[in-house]
Amino acid sequence: MTEIAQRQDLQPAVPLAALFTAFLAVSLCGAGGGGGIVWARRIAVEKRHWISDREFADIVSLCQFMPGPNIVGIAVCIGAKLRGAIGTFAALCGFLVIPWAIGLSLGLLCLEYAHLPVLGNILRGIAATAAGLLIATGIRLLLPHRRRPAALLFAALAFVLITFARLPLLAVLFGLAPLSIAIAVVEAAKAR
Amino acid sequence: MTDPSAPIALTAHLALVSSISFGGFPTVLPDVRNFVVGTHGWMTDQEFANIFAMAQSIPGPNMILMMSLVGWKVWGFPGAVASAFATFGPPCTMYFAAYRLWDRFRNAPWQRIVRLGLVPVIMGLVIASGTVMARAADTSWRAVAVTSAAAAITLATRLSPLWMLFAGAALGGLGLL
Numbered sequence: 001m002t003e004i005a006q007r008q009d010l011q012p013a014v015p016l017a018a019l020f021t022a023f024l025a026v027s028l029c030g031a032g033g034g035g036g037i038v039w040a041r042r043i044a045v046e047k048r049h050w051i052s053d054r055e056f057a058d059i060v061s062l063c064q065f066m067p068g069p070n071i072v073g074i075a076v077c078i079g080a081k082l083r084g085a086i087g088t089f090a091a092l093c094g095f096l097v098i099p100w101a102i103g104l105s106l107g108l109l110c111l112e113y114a115h116l117p118v119l120g121n122i123l124r125g126i127a128a129t130a131a132g133l134l135i136a137t138g139i140r141l142l143l144p145h146r147r148r149p150a151a152l153l154f155a156a157l158a159f160v161l162i163t164f165a166r167l168p169l170l171a172v173l174f175g176l177a178p179l180s181i182a183i184a185v186v187e188a189a190k191a192r
Numbered sequence: 193m194t195d196p197s198a199p200i201a202l203t204a205h206l207a208l209v210s211s212i213s214f215g216g217f218p219t220v221l222p223d224v225r226n227f228v229v230g231t232h233g234w235m236t237d238q239e240f241a242n243i244f245a246m247a248q249s250i251p252g253p254n255m256i257l258m259m260s261l262v263g264w265k266v267w268g269f270p271g272a273v274a275s276a277f278a279t280f281g282p283p284c285t286m287y288f289a290a291y292r293l294w295d296r297f298r299n300a301p302w303q304r305i306v307r308l309g310l311v312p313v314i315m316g317l318v319i320a321s322g323t324v325m326a327r328a329a330d331t332s333w334r335a336v337a338v339t340s341a342a343a344a345i346t347l348a349t350r351l352s353p354l355w356m357l358f359a360g361a362a363l364g365g366l367g368l369l
Contacts (some may be wrong), residue, residue, distance in 0.1 A: 004195060005359070010283070014321045024229055027242075027253060032209035044262070045361075050228045058290075058294070058337065062290060062291065062294050063285075063287065064282065064360075066214070066286055066287055066290055067211055067212050067213045067214050067281070067282075067283050067286065068211075068213055068217070068280065068283020068284070068286065068287065069212055069213075069217050069253065069255050069256060069279070069280060069283065071253075072253065072256070072280050072283065072284060072287075073283065073284070073287040074279055076284050076287040076288055076291070077287060077291045080288055080291050080292070081291070082265075085288070088284075088288055089320070090214070092280075092284065095253065096253055096256065096276075096280065099253060099257075099321040100253060100256065100257065100260065100276060102250075103247070103253070103257040104252045104257060104260055104261070104272060105247075106250055106265070106298050107246045107247065107250060107257060107260075107261050108261070108264065109285075111239075111242060111243065111246060111261065113304060114239075116240050116366075118365055120242075121364040121365055121366075121369065122241045122361045122365040123241075123245045123246065123364065123368055124241075124245070124329060124331070124335065124364045124369055125335075125338065125360040125361050125362070125364020125365065125369050126245040126246075126248065126249045126360050126361050126364065127241045127242070127244055127245035127248075127325065127328070127329035128326065128329045128330055128335040128336075128339045128360055128364070128369060129338055129339070129342040129356050129357050129359070129360030129361075130244065130245055130248035130249070130325070130329075130342075130357065130360075131322050131325040131329055131330070131339050132322070132326070132338065132339040132340060132341065132342025132344075132346070132356075133248070133321070133322075133327035133342055133343070133346055133353050133356065133357075134218055134318065134321055134322030135319050135322030135323065135326070135339070135343045136315075136322075136342070136343040136344075136345075136346035136347050137298035137318060137346070138315045138316070138318030138319035138321075138322060139315075139319060139347060140346070140347060141311070141315050142312060142315035142316075142319075143320070145308075145311060145315075146311050148308070148312075150312075151308070151311075152254075154289040154309075154312045154313050154316065155312040155313065155315050155319070156316060157313075157316065157318050158312075158314075158315075158316025158317050158320065159316040159317075159320045159323070160220055162316075162317060162320035162324070163320045163323045163324060166222075167221040168223060168226075168316070168323045169209070169212070169220055169222065170212060170223075171220065172317070173212060173214060173219075173313070173317070175307065176313045177214075177310055177313050180309040180310065181305065181306055181308075181309030181310060183309065184305045184306070184308040184309035185305055185309070187308075188304075188305050188308075189303070
């Protein structure tokens with residue numbers, strides 16, 4: 001809280017309406033997987049100068065090892081940083097309410113006609129593409145870790161156990177994550 | 193769908209998986225698919241794949257939207273709202289609490305180590321999610337080619353995903369997949 005107070009001494013508080021509209025824009029622009037982070041950085045860091053790149057990277061890292069839709073977490077954290085709990089609420093409302101209402105209506109409309117052959121074919125094409133985007137996003141985010149053999153091993157294990165062994169997510173997550181973190185601890189101890 | 197406990201079971205399950213969805217909601221997609229299609233039979237594999245495609249091609253909070261559409265299938269509008277809250281509610285509470293703690297431990301070495309261990313596992317899960325969705329969507333070798341092309345283009349270029357989704361939609365609409 002003291003940090004938020006200090007910030008407000010330096011510059012006027014960010015209006016809640018600005019938080020709402022900024023995250024409304026992030027939400028509407030960031031279509032498809034991964035686009036949200038790009039737009040959140042562009043608007044919060046480059047255009048509005050609300051936070052620095054370093055702070056943004058911190059927030060993304062924090063959200064990365066928390067559960068949930070990461071990009072929503074970015075809205076929560078930036079809102080909390082700028083205006084505390086009420087800021088989080090404003091950013092979340094901007095991010096969710098209007099896009100959710102638009103998306104749900106569009107989605108239901110399309111699903112209503114999903115039995116039409118043409119629409120079914122279009123959806124099949126989109127589904128095939130979207131699956132590829134998801135795979136590529138996972139690979140891209142794994143790339144920074146490619147020089148650590150243990151990282152590649154655990155990524156491959158997680159992939160195989162879900163895709164081919166069809167184990168439940170919880171078992172894979174809580175089976176592999178502690179092991180993987182333990183090995184990272186050992187590596188860090190050796191490096192010291 | 194006639195079982196009155198269905199919406200409660202779905203909401204509770206979504207709240208549970210969203211609390212453990214490290215790396216974003218795509219990591220729990222296979223689990224949700226098993227629950228909705230396999231265990232309860234609320235929809236077919238094709239319907240689930242359609243909803244996934246819809247949610248991916250619409251701007252906005254895709255995964256919350258996708259779960260809302262699943263909720264709608266089970267329990268109409270209340271189901272959609274309940275599923276949305278179950279999907280973002282628990283994680284948002286955690287984000288907020290965690291952000292308060294974050295500054296206190298900003299320079300702690302354990303943060304870097306945990307990230308180093310956790311991120312590869314999570315990315316393996318994300319890639320698996322894509323593969324599981326591809327298995328539902330790719331019913332022909334041409335669809336497999338589209339999935340591979342989308343992945344390759346995303347990795348090799350900075351082309352907006354929107355263009356690829358358009359291209360995929362066009363190929364599908366022309367009946368080529």
